[in-house]
Amino acid sequence: MIRINLLPYREKKKQAGLQKQVFLFGGSFLALLLILGGIHLFMITSIRSYEGDIKEKEEVLARLNKIAGEVEIFKKDKNVLEKKLSVISRLEENRLAPVRYLNDLNSSVPIGDAWIDRIILKESDLRLEGVARNNMVLSRFMRNLEGRSFLSAVDLVSSTQKEYSGMKFHQFVLNCKIKKQGI
Structure with a gap:
């Protein structure tokens, strides 16, 4: 006798395969969501960590910028002080120079024959500016001045004859250049 199975086994097989596919697709989707969630969580924690590092580095940078500003102020103050000290040392070196120059100038004037007014x-x-007895005395005075170490040039600007108390004298004006090492 022939047996015929009237139960829909093919449909059950199809339905079982379909359930298996839905379960597999749902599981894959769920696994994908879990993986994406894990990646998202990892990215959020990394970003927070980097933001914390950035804030910390910005604080360090602000502190270092403040220190750098203080260093710049210190350097400027140091330069100002060094300039002041150099001026003081130059003044200290040259404080006796005018006295020496006047002494040399005084010893260059021919005694009794010439005098300096200004x-x-x-x-x-x-x-x-001064007065000399005659041109020979003025010439000797100029040669004496040219022999002085602190002067580099002696030029006669003018020499005019004037009468004082009935005597004739030569009123003169000399320009001299002082060497750089001077006053």
């Missing part, structure tokens, strides 16, 4: 000093220019 001395004007402007930077490295020295102007001497």
